[in-house]
Amino acid sequence: MKSKHKKSINKKEATTGQAFQEKSSEQEPKDSKVVEEEKVIPAENSGDTSVNETDIVTKENKPIIRHRLPKNYWEYLLLIFFSLVLFIFFALKVDDPTFSMELKQMSLDQYLHLNGSTCRADSSLNISSIVIGDRLAGSGGIDTTGVSVSSVNDTSSNNEKPRLLLIGDSMNEFLRIRLNDYCIENGYNMDCVIWYGATTKQYGTCDTISYFINKYHPTYVLLTIGSNELFIRDIIKKRTGYAKHIVSQIGNIPFVWIGPPNWKEDTGINQLILQQVGQSHYFSSKDLSFNRCKDGAHPTKSSAFKWLDQIAKYLETEAENHIVMNSPDTNYNKIPHTTILKMVR
């Protein structure tokens, strides 16, 4: 085969009379079927005059281009393969909220509100840091005048009375005050946990709920998770696992999951909650109308109070585990014992 090939000079070189044939025969590779690309690229294809251009011509005078792929083509393929392995390996870890840098819905005002808080690391929780202590109600510039602040008391020792645990996102800011009114009226104890900006993904990938259940031993759990994920695409597929984990942490304790107070149609969070807990454990808030704070999302204090009145009715009549919720005559405006969690990036 080798002998059947001969090299021709390209037009430019022919006109300039270079003795290309002699030179090229010296350069002819041992295997003329496969030649390094730079040595055989015809001028019209290469567009690069810096390379030594030549054609291989067959007996029929038809040019045949023989070239190898450059080595870096395979190097890059190998690199992509390695990256894919890396991607798959590490991507699994992204579900861990401490690993992911996914941005959460937390308005600037909420950040401002949290700025004065003292933080301490708590290795028992799978979150970056937590802030513990009672806080003044109100976020997003909500008027907090007249709201008293209770002292920091761990009331978990009093096990005689029914004990409610209100745990969830920032919606608890006002709900807890009204719920506390009910607790005082009905002789219950209550604790509240607020994790700003939290979603089912955060609560569903750590042991926070079981941690607080073990700490406070509630007889009834009220969940308020979902407001920060109204618009997650394909949420049912992505977050069902988290919701399951949340519910599993509650165990046999009676509970109700309070749906988020939609300000727009959601992409499925309400449906997800309903699917996971059933009608008798789910209070739908999406069709209630609210007056909103200036952030457009959180109900105002008075609106949140009315919201909790509706929830109380549901707990007393429709929930699978009924609980007496006599309506309080007065607003005590007392902040219940509260733990505030803040995720720090």
Add this chain to the structure above:
Amino acid sequence: MDYKQILHDIFVYRPDAPLMFNSPEFMFFGILVLSIYAAIYKNKFSRTLFLFVFSLFFYYKTSGIFVLLLLGTLTAVYLLTRLMSRCEGSGRKWWLASIVIVVLGVLGYFKYANFFGENICLLLHRDFHHLDILLPVGISFYSFQLLSYAIDVYRKELDDEKDFLNYAFYITFFPQLVAGPIVRAKNFLPQLKKDIVIRRSEVEIGFFLIMIGLLKKSIFADYLAQYNDLVFDNPAGYSGIETLFAVYGYAIQIYCDFSGYTDIAIGIGKMMGFDLGINFNKPYQSTSLTDFWRRWHISLSSWLRDYLYIPLGGNRKGKIRTYVNLLITMLLGGLWHGANWKFIFWGGMHGLGLAIDKIWSKITKNSLKGNRIAQIIGWFITLHFVIALWVFFRADSFENAVFILKHIFSPFSWSVMLTFIETRKLFVVLLIAAILIHAIPSSRFSQIEKAYVRTPFLVKAVAFILLIQCIIQIKSSDVQPFIYFQF
């Protein structure tokens, strides 16, 4: 591990997870395709057939059954073009008209039926029931590509392609199929007939573009999008300064998203030995709106120029007609982006801006050309005009866009600026970094490209792995679809 489920997820269309360049599935297919391609690319028929089949599969993975619509439309246009090429005179015109009707008919049904139906019923004071129509991904792109092919053949600027496989491959070539660039047949088809030579430098540049594209899309665009989405979904919940940041953020997001996609597409093409042209050239460095449209989505703006503006008369029929033509072209350009009044308004405003720009150039008789201060003022006005109009592009509705623009000024307070920077550090860092990278002049950028080529492979490999690591770190709960997929 359920291997059956994994295989099903990889090979079967999932509406919730369309195949995208920045997904691990695409990396998997990329390795597979490039490996097979390496073995067969020297054979024209094999490589064309293989890439055509893969392109159809790629489209199936992004749009499911609509792959049949794509095949049907391109076959119809192929046959009609073949018939058209055999005719002269009015017959030729009629064949072209039939092609335009077919292509725009399909596009119109899938993209505009509800929009026009709703507006016509509104005018007639009648109720309109929305038709349950899904929009096939990339339909606007391939429709324009089909039209340009047919019109070029009609104008005899291009011979009709007799080889169906070559023609179908040109329309469906996967890197440019769903979001452009809108490649012209006269630039692409000749490449199919030549022997492909994949050169070391092209592989390097191709991979460099892929890296840049991933950086733009998966880091800049996707991270900025997370905050921008919060603000655009609930603008009332944010202060003026927060809204302003989101508006700037969106300008960077849409550029990084779309140009990132294009970079990846061009990079993949280059690695396979194909040239897809360029689609962006530092658009936010433009000193006038005319300049902007020479730098932004170049393949679309040149398409609109060649197949709409010039046939309308361009600037050959007097000043007023020129301005009217500009307005019509940009109005239709806006409509091309989406069936919504906000897009039409967006296009109309750009048309108006272009007309004003032309008038201004006439008044000043280009005397300000080269004047540094005039350039800076021109750049500032152009940039903010473009950014303000992006709000209409992104907002849910026209009313919401107006609200957002007003909202920037109403509760505007500089005092929260520092707090914002403090709380949204990464957002601000990425915003500034994107602006600085964009400010790099083109000449310097090609130097960077050359420096990249000279860099030892090990360094590049480490850089790529770091990039992947950053993508994993920053990625949100799902892979964000490319913005231009919806068009």
